[in-house]
Amino acid sequence: MDIYASLQVVWWLLLGVLLIGLAVMVGMDMGVGAILRYIGRTDLERRVALNVIGPHWDGNQVWFILGGGAIFAAFPLIYATAFSGFYVVMLLLLWTMIIRPVGFEYRSKMPSAGWRSAWDWALFVSGFVPMVVFGAAIGNLFQGVPFHFDWTLTSFYTGSFLALLNPFAILCGVLSACMSAAMGGVTVMGGAEGAIAERSRKVARLGWALAIVLFAVGGFWVAHMQGYVLNQFPGAGVAQTPLQQVVTRADGAWLSNFHAHNVLWLLPAAGFLGMLGSLFSASSERPLLAWWMGAVAWIGVIGTVGCALFPFLLPSVSNPSQSLTLWNSGSSQLTLAWMLGFTLVFVPLVVWYTSWAFYVMRGKVDPDQVATDEHAY
Amino acid sequence: MHDITVVDLSRLQFAATALYHFLFVPLTLGMTFMLAAMETVYVVTGKVIYKQITQFWGKLFLINFALGVATGLTMEFQFGTNWSFYSSFVGDIFGAPLAIEGLMAFFLESTFVGLMVFGWHRLKPGQHLAVTYLVALGSNLSALWILVANAFMQDPVGAHFNPTTMRMELNDFAALIFSSDAQAKFVHTSIAGYVTAAIFVAGVSAWYMLKNRHMELARRSFRMSVLFGVLSTAGVITLGDALGFVGAEAQPTKLAAMEGLWKTESAPMPFNLMAFPSQENQTNYGEVKVPYVLSILVTHSLTGTVPGVDVLEQRAEERIRGGIPAVSSLKMLSADPKDPVAMNQFTTHQKDLGYGFLVKRYADDVTTATDEQIAQAAKDSIPHVATMFWSFRVMVLLGLGMLAFFVLGLIYTLRNTVQYKRTFLKFAVWMIPAPFLACEAGWLVAEIGRQPWTVYGLLPTWMSASTHSVGYMVFSLIGFVAVYTVFIVIEMYLMVRAIRKGPDDGNGAAELDVGDLSLPASRKTLAEA
Amino acid sequence: MKTFIQFSIFMLIAGLAIVLAIILGDRGAWYFAWLVGTVMIVLIAAVGGALLDAQDERAAALALERKDGKH
Numbered sequence: 001m002d003i004y005a006s007l008q009v010v011w012w013l014l015l016g017v018l019l020i021g022l023a024v025m026v027g028m029d030m031g032v033g034a035i036l037r038y039i040g041r042t043d044l045e046r047r048v049a050l051n052v053i054g055p056h057w058d059g060n061q062v063w064f065i066l067g068g069g070a071i072f073a074a075f076p077l078i079y080a081t082a083f084s085g086f087y088v089v090m091l092l093l094l095w096t097m098i099i100r101p102v103g104f105e106y107r108s109k110m111p112s113a114g115w116r117s118a119w120d121w122a123l124f125v126s127g128f129v130p131m132v133v134f135g136a137a138i139g140n141l142f143q144g145v146p147f148h149f150d151w152t153l154t155s156f157y158t159g160s161f162l163a164l165l166n167p168f169a170i171l172c173g174v175l176s177a178c179m180s181a182a183m184g185g186v187t188v189m190g191g192a193e194g195a196i197a198e199r200s201r202k203v204a205r206l207g208w209a210l211a212i213v214l215f216a217v218g219g220f221w222v223a224h225m226q227g228y229v230l231n232q233f234p235g236a237g238v239a240q241t242p243l244q245q246v247v248t249r250a251d252g253a254w255l256s257n258f259h260a261h262n263v264l265w266l267l268p269a270a271g272f273l274g275m276l277g278s279l280f281s282a283s284s285e286r287p288l289l290a291w292w293m294g295a296v297a298w299i300g301v302i303g304t305v306g307c308a309l310f311p312f313l314l315p316s317v318s319n320p321s322q323s324l325t326l327w328n329s330g331s332s333q334l335t336l337a338w339m340l341g342f343t344l345v346f347v348p349l350v351v352w353y354t355s356w357a358f359y360v361m362r363g364k365v366d367p368d369q370v371a372t373d374e375h376a377y
Numbered sequence: 378m379h380d381i382t383v384v385d386l387s388r389l390q391f392a393a394t395a396l397y398h399f400l401f402v403p404l405t406l407g408m409t410f411m412l413a414a415m416e417t418v419y420v421v422t423g424k425v426i427y428k429q430i431t432q433f434w435g436k437l438f439l440i441n442f443a444l445g446v447a448t449g450l451t452m453e454f455q456f457g458t459n460w461s462f463y464s465s466f467v468g469d470i471f472g473a474p475l476a477i478e479g480l481m482a483f484f485l486e487s488t489f490v491g492l493m494v495f496g497w498h499r500l501k502p503g504q505h506l507a508v509t510y511l512v513a514l515g516s517n518l519s520a521l522w523i524l525v526a527n528a529f530m531q532d533p534v535g536a537h538f539n540p541t542t543m544r545m546e547l548n549d550f551a552a553l554i555f556s557s558d559a560q561a562k563f564v565h566t567s568i569a570g571y572v573t574a575a576i577f578v579a580g581v582s583a584w585y586m587l588k589n590r591h592m593e594l595a596r597r598s599f600r601m602s603v604l605f606g607v608l609s610t611a612g613v614i615t616l617g618d619a620l621g622f623v624g625a626e627a628q629p630t631k632l633a634a635m636e637g638l639w640k641t642e643s644a645p646m647p648f649n650l651m652a653f654p655s656q657e658n659q660t661n662y663g664e665v666k667v668p669y670v671l672s673i674l675v676t677h678s679l680t681g682t683v684p685g686v687d688v689l690e691q692r693a694e695e696r697i698r699g700g701i702p703a704v705s706s707l708k709m710l711s712a713d714p715k716d717p718v719a720m721n722q723f724t725t726h727q728k729d730l731g732y733g734f735l736v737k738r739y740a741d742d743v744t745t746a747t748d749e750q751i752a753q754a755a756k757d758s759i760p761h762v763a764t765m766f767w768s769f770r771v772m773v774l775l776g777l778g779m780l781a782f783f784v785l786g787l788i789y790t791l792r793n794t795v796q797y798k799r800t801f802l803k804f805a806v807w808m809i810p811a812p813f814l815a816c817e818a819g820w821l822v823a824e825i826g827r828q829p830w831t832v833y834g835l836l837p838t839w840m841s842a843s844t845h846s847v848g849y850m851v852f853s854l855i856g857f858v859a860v861y862t863v864f865i866v867i868e869m870y871l872m873v874r875a876i877r878k879g880p881d882d883g884n885g886a887a888e889l890d891v892g893d894l895s896l897p898a899s900r901k902t903l904a905e906a
Numbered sequence: 907m908k909t910f911i912q913f914s915i916f917m918l919i920a921g922l923a924i925v926l927a928i929i930l931g932d933r934g935a936w937y938f939a940w941l942v943g944t945v946m947i948v949l950i951a952a953v954g955g956a957l958l959d960a961q962d963e964r965a966a967a968l969a970l971e972r973k974d975g976k977h
Contacts, residue, residue: 055495058446059488066479068453073476076468076544083457084843090458091853095860098447102864105443109871151711153543154379154462156844239541243711331469332539332546339473346480350488357488360499410944414951422956517944560936567940571947597955604954608947611920615927619934677928784916788909793961 005237005327007336011074012326014343016306022067023134023176023298024183025060028291029053031184031207033100033127034177037120039188039199046120047108047370049200050377052191055361057104059354064097073339077242077329078313081155085147086137088161093133099126108377127184128177135176138305139169142222142254144317153241158318168221175214179275179301182207183294186278190287191365201282204290208279208297215271215301222308227253228315228323235327242328247320254308264307271300379839381738386850387459387842390857392824396817397861398452401445403816404577406520406570408438409513411578411605413506415598420506430594431509432497433880434578439494440872444864446487451857459853463831463841469546470536470553471526478522486515520570521563528559530832531823532627538730538835540710540723545835557623562823565616568609569819572779573812575606579786581876583805586796591879600790607783614776618674624826625675625683628833630758631826633686634765636671637661641685646671651770654762659686686759693732693758697751700733702726704743731835732758738839760828768821775815782808 032053040046053060072079083090099122107119143166146159185204189197226249233245258264274297281290309315314324330336412431419427453475456464464471489511496505529536535552536545547553579602585595625632632638637654638646639661648670652661672681684692703726709719726733733743736754740746746754786805789795795802827833831841 051495055491056488058491059484061446061450062479062483062487065450065453065483066476068457069472069476069479072456072464072468072472074472076472077465079457079468079472080461080464083454084459084461084845087458087843087845087849088852090454091856094451094454095856098450098860101443101446101450102867105439106867106871109440109875151708152462152840153465153711154840154844155465239539241541241543241711241714244714331472332542334550335469335473335547338547338550339476342477342480346477346484350480350484354484354488357492360492361495410948411951414948415955417948417952418955421952422959424959427955555937560934564936564940564943568943571944597958600958601951601955605947605951607920608943608950611924611927612943612947615924616936618924618928619936780920781913781917784920785909785913788912788916790958793958793965 002237004239004333004336007333007340008237008326008330010340011330011336012306012310014340015071015074016302018063018067018070020295020299020302022063023180023302024295025063027131027176027180027298028183028187028294029057029060029100030127030131031180031182032188033103033123033184034131034181035184035188035200035203036123036127039185039196039203041195043113043116044367044371045196046116047377048192048196048365048367049188050104050107050123051365051370052188054104054377056354056357058101059357061101070339074331074336075313075326075329076331077153077324081147081324081329082137082145082314084155085145085157085159086140086161086164087157089133089137089164093130096126096129099123104377127180131177131180132170132173134173136165136169136173138176139172140164140166141305141309141312141314142225142227143168144228144249144315144320144323146318147314147316148319148322149242151243153243168218168225171214171218171221175211175218175301178207178211178214179294179297182211182278182282183291183298186282186287186290186294189282189285190291193364201285204282205279208275208282208294211297212272212275212279215268215275219268219304222254223252225254226251227256227308228312228320229253229256230311230323230325233325233327238327239332240328242322242324245321245323245325245328247315247323249320257307257310267300267303267307269300271297271304274298274300379738379842379844380847381839382847383845383850384839384842386847386854387845388838390459390850390854391455393854394448394451394455394857394861395824396820397865398445398448399816399820400813400865401441401448402520403566403570403573403812404441405438405445405516406567407572407574407605407609408434408441408577409509409516410571411574411602412438413509413513414601414605416506416509418601420502426593426597429880430598433594434598435493437581437872437875440868440875442490444868447864448861459843459845460831460841461843463836465544466836466841467529467533467536467545467832469544470529470533473547473550474522474526474529474553478519478526482515482519482522484515486512486519489515517567517570520567524563524566525554525556525559527823528556528562529553530830531562531624531827532556532558533832533835538727540707540720540727541714543707543711545832558620558627561616561619561623565613565620566819568612568616569812569816571609572606572613573816575602575609575783576779576808576812578602579606579783580806580809583802584876585879587799587802587806592796594880596790596793596796599786599795603783603786603790606779607787610776610780610783614780617773617776621675622677628826629684630686630689630760631765631822632675632683633689634760634762634826635769635822636675637664637762637766638671638683638685639687639762641688642682644672644682645669645679646682648674649766652766654766656759656762686762690755690759693735694751694755696729696732697736697746697754699726699729700731701736701743701746702733703728703730704733704737731830731832731837734840735829735837738837757829760826765822765826768818768825772815772818772822775811775818779808779811779815 036046036049040049103119103123107116147155147157149155182204185200188200229248229250231246231248234240274293277293278290281293311325312323313326316323412435415427415431489508492508493512534556535549537548539546578598582595582599585591637649637652639659647666647668649664650667651665653663654661672679675683702722706719706722709716736746736751737743739750789798829837831838
């Protein structure tokens with residue numbers, strides 16, 4: 001394998017790492033927002049829940065921003081085609097997502113009950129909708145997206161936005177919302193005590209139970225779906241455009257990578273085991289273990305998706321031969337190499353100081369302090 | 378083909394969201410370092426008043442910061458959603474600084490801003506100070522990477538066009554980062570943020586002094602902000618000149634538009650102090666000229682000249698004619714990347730490719746372009762002169778005005794008499810909008826001056842936009858306007874409320890919680906509950 | 907009048923500093939200048955704040971002296 005092809009594969013893996021980071025770190029904060037109105041019955045309970053993630057949500061949210069930036073840098077054609085194709089749902093995601101920073105910051109700045117209740121609804125919307133969209137977007141990848149290119153590589157999206165909200169996509173959306181709600185529950189369990197922790201535990205158990213069912217249903221659905229097969233292309237590690245390949249569709253093709261490499265079955269297994277593990281650890285009041293098991297579940301689910309689609313990243317349903325793969329949509333060798341360098345230096349650094357931040361803010365949130373501290377959310 | 382209405386709506390949306398985002402960014406850039414300066418005094422001298430000062434301004438900073446974060450989120454994705462072809466055409470270069478910004482700057486800023494807010498009880502004073510400095514560094518580093526990316530749009534260095542992949546590709550990363558435009562623009566913008574924060578702190582402090590409230594906090598904050606501001610304003614003006622000098626070479630059309638230079642003049646060129654440019658007639662009405670000044674300003678000599686619109690249009694026309702074979706051969710290469718005849722033709726003409734795209738707007742098959750279409754495309758190569766001319770002058774005038782303001786404020790605060798100068802204090806409050814206006818005007822000069830290109834000389838704006846329908850664009854514009862209007866109303870309300878309430882130092886109880894009076898009386902407040 | 911003269915002198919100094927910086931740095935190492943400049947701006951602002959405390963203390967001491975002198 002030459003250097004360029006290796007870099008492409010490395011960046012495909014890093015894309016997975018990034019999506020996992022996004023799903024775990026942003027997902028748990030979103031989950032807390034989504035379940036806030038259920039787990040917190042009084043204003044103080046809700047403030048405690050918000051202050052559990054208060055010091056970290058902003059840092060966690062960078063995973064989402066970095067997701068956008070890294071796809072732009074490493075797979076510009078994906079960034080360009082997917083985000084413009086998914087225009088209306090992208091806007092839905094962005095508009096609901098940007099309520100979050102404002103909601104965290106402004107909610108407790110005013111004493112009015114109506115004001116705070118309105119922000120709690122806003123936090124619910126901005127926690128629930130983006131996770132559904134995130135899952136639904138992935139669901140659409142399996143079914144292909146209606147787009148094609150002209151000779152300049154200008155992309156044209158020919159579907160309606162309602163088509164993006166089809167049954168399989170909604171299943172994936174609900175799956176991701178369940179997982180994030182469960183992670184949110186586990187997170188609050190770890191940072192709070194009393195009734196609010198008890199209700200969070202219920203949410204976590206229900207969330208994981210639903211996720212297990214939905215992941216299984218999704219798996220059977222994918223097995224019987226039309227997948228994509230890359231028949232002919234200029235080759236891995238060769239500079240190319242999506243105009244020079246032949247792609248066909250075949251029933252059950254999304255499982256061909258799993259049939260070819262049995263070891264890949266470990267990924268969906270990790271997904272199920274993580275969910276089950278997190279469910280049981282939450283039941284037995286071990287929130288930290290439950291959190292890590294939840295992270296394993298995300299790794300399993302996203303890993304399964306990536307390996308099923310490989311080498312496709314964004315299949316086209318209207319012109320399958322113009323589907324985007326990791327071979328035809330990545331950046332040049334020099335850019336990928338530079339970006340890898342930056343990643344190798346800065347990701348460990350980020351992990352290190354993020355861990356320090358969590359260490360500094362360790363322990364349970366004290367309701368009395370929330371009530372008196374003017375810096376608290 | 379692109380619908381030009383969609384392109385215009387996409388531009389409008391980008392400009393509106395970017396200008397809105399840029400209302401909050403400069404204050405963040407400067408405020409973080411101001412907070413660092415205030416906290417430094419606290420940690421070094423141990424005087425509690427400086428802790429109160431830091432915490433109070435920190436509270437105002439956070440109200441502003443939340444909207445900066447929120448509106449920045451949409452910017453990160455808007456290249457993809459609305460500038461799809463742009464993103465795939467230059468993503469190989471442009472995406473890298475954006476990703477590095479996330480890795481290097483956003484994580485730093487966002488992780489530590491949490492500790493800055495919540496860490497007062499958990500960190501030692503020295504540790505907390507370090508956290509504040511890291512937030513300041515993080516926010517300014519993020520400006521650095523964004524402006525490295527922007528500099529590529531203004532002066533595309535360190536990259537080449539690859540006909541096999543049909544896009545621009547990186548060939549020199551160092552050239553990209555250290556481009557003259559990136560260097561000058563980063564420092565200009567970052568320090569403009571310092572000025573914004575300084576005026577904001579000075580203005581709010583002046584308001585307290587007028588009301589005779591929180592005098593201990595206000596006098597100290599005023600002193601620090603004026604010192605911070607006077608040095609920063611001098612820096613902004615210096616870097617503004619450097620940026621003009623660099624830009625004169627890289628973007629002659631931007632400079633000609635900024636100065637209303639329709640006809641090329643011989644050295645030493647006079648400077649148009651005032652004029653009313655007409656794009657249609659290519660002339661200025663009501664000119665007031667100052668001899669020699671333009672040559673000195675833009676070439677730093679008495680003998681230098683720069684081309685006017687007349688010469689620039691002519692050059693554009695030549696390059697458009699050169700670009701036509703480049704586009705037509707590229708089309709052949711798109712179908713067959715190995716076609717040797719097409720490759721040969723492309724290599725000869727590729728330096729004019731972007732200009733070929735310029736005429737493709739009028740003739741989809743560029744080889745059929747008529748002389749009128751080519752002339753029209755050449756006319757397009759000049760940005761809108763009147764907008765440029767006046768945005769630039771507004772920015773410069775505000776900058777000079779702020780310098781004078783800071784110098785006067787410095788004299789008063791050094792004499793320790795500022796609290797008695799009521800007229801000056803009132804003026805200081807009214808100065809608060811000035812830096813925001815100047816920043817917005819600066820953005821207009823930079824980005825309208827780049828037109829008709831998204832990447833100067835390489836990729837025209839009209840080709841860059843996503844191929845949405847007008848309906849989608851109207852939907853998204855209305856959505857953005859609605860969400861952002863609600864946001865700014867809430868932000869202004871909370872900001873004014875926090876300022877009126879003031880710090881909790883027991884010196885301003887008289888006016889506590891005026892903001893609550895405007896709430897419906899029937900609403901039960903939680904304080905009662 | 908005194909204020910006006912001081913104002914003019916300070917403006918002149920600022921103007922000269924700007925012109926000097928412009929002459930020195932057509933295409934300067936601006937990143938480096940930013941690093942040095944930011945540190946300088948932050949420190950000078952901090953020192954200026956501390957100086958105000960010193961001024962206040964001196965004024966208070968002077969006032970006390972005067973008061974003592976009268977008695």
